Amino acid sequence: MGRGILVIPARYASSRYPGKPLAPIRGAMGASQSLIARSIAAARSAQLALPLYVATDDARIADAVTALGEQAVMTPDTCANGTERVAAAVEALGIAPDFAINFQGDALLTPPEFVAALANWMETHPDCKVATVAVRCSATVYAHLVIDQAAGRSGGTTVVVDAQGRALYFSKRVLPFLPEPPYDGSIPVLLHLGLYAYRPEALQRYGSLPPSPAELAEGLEQLRFLHHGIPVDVVVMDAPAWDPIEFNNPTDLAPIEAILMARGVA
Numbered sequence: 001m002g003r004g005i006l007v008i009p010a011r012y013a014s015s016r017y018p019g020k021p022l023a024p025i026r027g028a029m030g031a032s033q034s035l036i037a038r039s040i041a042a043a044r045s046a047q048l049a050l051p052l053y054v055a056t057d058d059a060r061i062a063d064a065v066t067a068l069g070e071q072a073v074m075t076p077d078t079c080a081n082g083t084e085r086v087a088a089a090v091e092a093l094g095i096a097p098d099f100a101i102n103f104q105g106d107a108l109l110t111p112p113e114f115v116a117a118l119a120n121w122m123e124t125h126p127d128c129k130v131a132t133v134a135v136r137c138s139a140t141v142y143a144h145l146v147i148d149q150a151a152g153r154s155g156g157t158t159v160v161v162d163a164q165g166r167a168l169y170f171s172k173r174v175l176p177f178l179p180e181p182p183y184d185g186s187i188p189v190l191l192h193l194g195l196y197a198y199r200p201e202a203l204q205r206y207g208s209l210p211p212s213p214a215e216l217a218e219g220l221e222q223l224r225f226l227h228h229g230i231p232v233d234v235v236v237m238d239a240p241a242w243d244p245i246e247f248n249n250p251t252d253l254a255p256i257e258a259i260l261m262a263r264g265v266a
Contacts, residue, residue, distance in 0.1 A: 004119055004197075005051045005097045006043050009085035010036050010105035012058035013077070016249050021061050021105055023247070026257050027266045035247055036061060038108040040070055046115035050101070055089035080211070081221040083196065087203040098122070100203065102196040109244040109259060110195055114237055121235050122197045129202040130225050131233040132167070134159050134190040138239055141191060142183040145174045157192040157220060159234055167232040170220050190236060193244060196222070202230055 010021040017023070021039075024032035033041075036054065043052060054065045054072045057079065062072035075088040086102045099122040103115065114133050121131050137145070141156075148155030154172040162168050169175065170192055178187060198206075202225070212227030214220075225232050242259050245252060 003097050004048070004099045004101060004122065005053065005090075005095070006048070006101045006103055006115075007086045007089050008036070008039055008043060008052070008054045008103050008105050009075075009079075009082040009089075010039075010054055010056045010061050011077070011079070011085070012056070012061055017247075019060075020247065021056070022064060023253075025108070025247070025253065025260070028261045028264045029266045031266060034064060035108060036064060036105060037068055039103065039105050040065075040068065042108045042110055042112070043103040043115065046112040046119070048116060048119050050119070053089055053093065054105075055085045057085075082194075083198070083203070083206055083221050083224075086196075086198070087207040090200060090203055096200050099197050099199055102194075102198070104194045104246065106247040107194060107244065108247065109242065109256065110193065111237075111240040111244060114193065114195055114240075117235055117237060118195060118197045121233065122199075125233065128233045129199050129230055130222075131197045131235055132159075132222065133193045133195045133235050133237055134161075135193065135237050135239045136185065137183070137189040137191050139183050139185070141239070142174075142189055145189070145191070149174050157194075159190050159192040161190065161234050161236075165234055165236070167222075167226060167234050169214075169226070170218070170222055172218055172220070190234070191239075192234075194246070205230065 014020045021036040023035050026032050055075045057077040065072040073089045073092050075085050079085040145155045158175045159170045160168045160175050209228050212224050215223040
């Protein structure tokens, strides 16, 4: 790998779950580790040999990270999203990596091969400014997305790509619209995962740009890139053997612990 870095953005003042990065999560052996510790372990499991930093705005998280023997970098509490926090971390570090991977702090179930694939994409596509990952929906996942949408819930983010595999649009609606069931995958629905890689110049530009109307409406930070003409490559992967759900709410704890138990993750 080249001179890339891994950055895990982690903020304390989550509106849905304050202090979430320090929340304990039990593994298969019954021992608890904090969310941030498990996210670091998940990022490390990709075995990329890249420097890893946790970008935070809270000393409690920074102290927990350093106690694990990892590196924390302080970033402003004004960062509106993870991309802005990664940009702030790169600036604070005073480095110019070939690319920075944003491994979300609540995405402890992200498959390591997805992280490795994203890093490889940036290594082998030097003209790529921003890249992310999506998986092909199975019939079961598609059905869940449609049921959630009908109930007024957002079950996930979908992405539509062009012929070159670049994102046309991301939405919390199920796209493209498929009027005729059943779903057989012949017209694929791609479920987006919040894993990103950026060139430093793309990060720097992102921080200087205003949020787009669609970004504000959808609550999707990556739409700022598209609105301002910065292409986003989408690396499409096969769905993993487990559901890589994120730890967004306290109600996510039980299913996440069940997945760790089933996978034998201590």
